[in-house]
Amino acid sequence: MVFNDTGYSIKTTTGKLTYGNRFDHILARLGYKRSKHSVEPGLYAIGTPAQDSPVFVSASYTLSFDALRSALSGTDAYILVLDTKGINVWCAAGKGTFGTDELVHRIESTGLKNIITHRTLIVPQLGATGISAHKVRTRSGFRVEYGPVHASDLPEYMKTRKATPGMRRVRFTLRDRITLIPVELFFVPLPFIIAVVIISLLGGLMTAAAVVTAILAGIVLFPILLPWIPTKDFSTKGFIIGALSAFPFAIWAFNTTHDASLLLRYGSALVYMLAMPSITAFFALNFTGSTTFTSVTGVRREIYAHVPTMASMLVTALTLVVVLVILRYGGM
Amino acid sequence: MFNSYTENTLEYDEKLCINCRMCSTVCPHGVFSGGADKARLVNKKSCMECGACQLNCPTGAITVESGVGCAYAMMWSALTGKKEVTCGCDDDAGSCCAPTTTQLFKSER
Known part of the structure; x- marks a missing residue:
């Protein structure tokens, strides 16, 4: 940390990422101690900035x-x-913590006005969801200039201070979607894990395998295949993926019950075809929160359109299990 | 039933536009395009309701009901009747709303 002649503290940093930094990134991507990957707020100097050097805003x-x-x-x-x-x-x-109030406060508390002579801040474009440029100007005198979405485009951007249309767009590439899988996996809600354990105790390994497959289809397969699955709604995409992954289990159930009546055999197969797609669709629907393009209105409409279907499919499957068990072992 | 994303809450009143080009700058999905004397709403269906355009429009020409589209939070509020929490970002790293159990329990505070 250095103190300049104005008495304000400026921390120093470099453009070099250490092995420690990279290890921290891996842990962050895995979702390990999610809120612990933080940097101390304040003003940092990179290189040897002067009074007219650019100021970049970050989280x-x-x-x-x-x-x-x-x-x-x-x-x-x-x-x-x-x-x-x-x-x-x-x-x-989106939450408002990267927002107008915090930016104005941080400009004040760091004494930025005494450290630089210009009045321009380069803010990442996606910060615009929390920052109101004209309000920042009125309240602090600083002009907000929205830089590109990705920091990696900054060297190119700084040559002209103009962003190409490509630099302004958010995408959701296969790589982006795959990057999200570990964090989603590590946070499979606890009730589901407990449910899998109980199911494997009650219904045997194949049933537990079916539940795990349905969950993995929603968390791993779904994000990868997202753009290529027909239909727009995440829930219906999930139903499709879920039905496809349930099919082998349904066939297995039909074949292993060959000594039973045909009704019972079809019934056993149907249990998988009802339960698995509803579980996969539920996880698929929840993936909307991780994407870069779904709107609140759309997600809300999806919930009302498809969650009742998911719930009734699951309830029907569970009821069917009870009926089938009674049919088979009830001596009927 | 296969497309819930045909409608959104984005509204643009062209009469109020002063052509400052902020909306077309901040939009991550190219919903607005800078016109000759007014911004043009060129791709409304791609709007994800992030609210950046509204927040940065100095004349209030744009309105949108923005929010973090976290399905868990919405379902939780629908079930409990509680106000919708924005999302579980307190615990969150890479994505905005990766499903977490702690998120559900923490929202009860």
Whole structure:
């Protein structure tokens, strides 16, 4: 930490990522101690910035801050880190912690006006969900300039201070979707894990395998296949993937009950065809929260359109299990 | 029933536009395009209701009911009748609303 002649504290950083940083990124991607990947808020100097050097605004999340500083490697600049409680720029902006109030407060508390002579801040574009540029100007005198979505485009952007249309767009590539899988997997809700254990005790290994398959179809297979599954709704996409993964189990159930009546054999197969797609669809629907394009209105409509179907499919499957057990062992 | 995303709450009043180009700058999905003297709403169906355009429109020409589309939070509020929590970002790293159990329990505070 250095103190300049104005008496305000400026922390120093570099554009170089250490092995420690990269290890921290892996843990963050795995969802390990999710809120612990944070950077201390405040003003940072990278290189040897002068009074006219650019100021970049970032979030107090290691992945955000490190993406910015590695993109700025070799340049002299200031980084103003807002207190977003260890959350990335876009999510924090949606919550309002990466917001107008915090930015104005951080400009004041760091004494930025005494450190630089210009009055421009380069804010990541996705921060616009929490920051109101004209309000920041009125309240602090600083002009907000929205830079590209990705920090990696900054070197190109800084040549002209103009973003190409491509730099302004958010995408959701296969790589992005795969990156999300570990974090989603590590946070499979506890009730589901308990349910799997109980089911395997009650219904045997194959039943437990079916439940695990249905969950994995929703959490692993679904994000990968997302753009290629027909229909727009995530729930219906989930029903499709779920039905496809349930099919082998249904056939297995039909074949292993060959000594029973045909009604019972079809009934056993139907249990898998009802239960598994409803579980997969539920996880698929929840993936909307991780995407970069689903709207609140759409998700709400999806919930009302499909969650009742999921629930009734599951209830029907469970009822069918009870009926089938009575039919088979009840001596009827 | 196969497309719940045909409608959204984005509204644009062209009469109020002063052509500052903020909306087309901040939109991550190219919903607005900078026109000759007014911004043009060119791709309304791609709007994800993030609210960036509304927040950065100095004349209030754009309105949208923004929010984090977290299905868990919405279902939880529908079941309990409690106000919708924005999302579980307190515990969250990469994505905004990865399903977490703690998120559900924490929202009860």
